[in-house]
Amino acid sequence: MRAKKVWTLGVAAACCAGLATIAAAPASDAAPAPAPAAQRAAGFTGYQLVKLPNANVPNFQRRVVRCPSGKRAVGGGAEAQGNDAILVGSFPTDDGAGWIGLGRQNKYNDVGISVYVICADVS
Template sequence: MRSKKSLFLSVAALATAASVTATVVALQGASPVSAASRQAALPPGYQLVTLPNANVPNFQRRTLYCPGSKHVLGGGGEARGNGAILVGSFPTDDARGWIVLGRQIGYNDVGISVFAICAD
């Protein structure tokens, strides 16, 4: 049996998800949305930052930091090459950047790209 607290959290999560879904549907709906409306939906100081593909030894971390005093909201990465596998993709401990690592089967190195979504 669920406790009242977990039930409340589940209901709150559903309400938040419904609100986010409604916002996304409104922004992506059939009617044209102005660039100003889309910009207003982004968090203050929003910036997508990338660290282009580079070959690094297998399992070596590549870290991308947000510029200035911005913090990371999310991120990801890509492992490139024959048999390349993305092994890890996660934020830095201080929430200022994103870390990605991978490996490539049969090779000593792997191509890794890193992406971070930053905001104030």
């Protein structure tokens, strides 16, 4: 159990360090972010954050962002935006190559949803 806990913390540290680096970089919808040294040292190769920008969709409609060909999702997340917005789901795709986000608003028929996936080469 201890080894698993240490590994989980190592992955979380690698992911969080990369997100801080990417957050400081200029925004771009399709451009891959270079892998920071922390990810290469932690065993991540081909690290890339892919973002599906905010868009209004009907309540409970899934929005899906996919990793580039050959890469796998190692993490991700979603954000619900709007008055009274609620994030209903944020989870990987069944094939492990993308991320799904969905939400709702109580007083409206649509909701703004952004979805992010953290991708890497997996051997």
